[in-house]
């Protein structure tokens with residue numbers, strides 16, 4: 001397993017958000033995380049990326065316990081990319097500077113090499129001509145693809161995508177989903193929190209349904225989305241589809 005979350009607990013005040021959650025992800029696997037709003041999808045992804053500290057339980061990446069307080073979070077975050085619903089690009093920086101900032105400033109990559117890698121990725125996703133533009137000169141779909149490239153230039157072992165198409169106009173969703181599908185083709189390991197059930201069905205190897213702070217049900221997309229075992233999964237799907 002590349003990633004193992006074991007018995008992960010997270011509370012905010014009296015709210016138990018993750019309640020002994022278990023989830024494992026194999027190398028090259030794509031797992032779609034579904035569940036009602038507030039079910040803890042974002043919290044789980046933030047815990048995996050060490051933006052939120054777990055109260056209890058362990059998260060292991062590549063055999064290393066990353067919930068160990070002695071671990072350097074910057075080193076872990078280089079191995080785990082996280083992209084949010086709101087692309088969070090820096091508005092006062094060009095596309096190229098947005099992408100190269102962390103590799104150069106945080107990880108000490110030589111600027112020329114960082115720029116070269118950034119341009120390779122921008123070329124691949126058809127955005128090379130936007131490298132000198134500022135984010136507000138790009139469509140939402142283009143900005144989100146830049147945000148994904150920004151995560152990819154660290155060559156992460158694992159990519160976490162949190163509702164990355166939720167803020168987009170419908171006509172811009174497709175270009176982002178195509179990029180994610182291409183990444184799957186490259187063998188990228190991904191966990192994607194999503195409300196796009198059609199996309200989850202197409203691209204995910206496994207769907208995990210979060211409910212009451214646990215993975216209530218998981219399995220192949222056709223089974224979990226088409227013929228769920230649990231009544232609560234059926235209720236959720238009936239509401240959303």
Ligand code: ADP
Pocket residue numbers: 012015017035036037038039040041042043044
């Ligand atoms: P989802 O992404 O599935 O919609 P979240 O992980 O965002 O769910 O939220 C799960 C629950 O945790 C919600 O009830 C939310 O209000 C609560 N929560 C998340 N982050 C915080 C925080 N920093 N402080 C307090 N409560 C939080």
Ligand code: MG
Pocket residue numbers: 041042043162163193
């Ligand atoms: Mg969320």
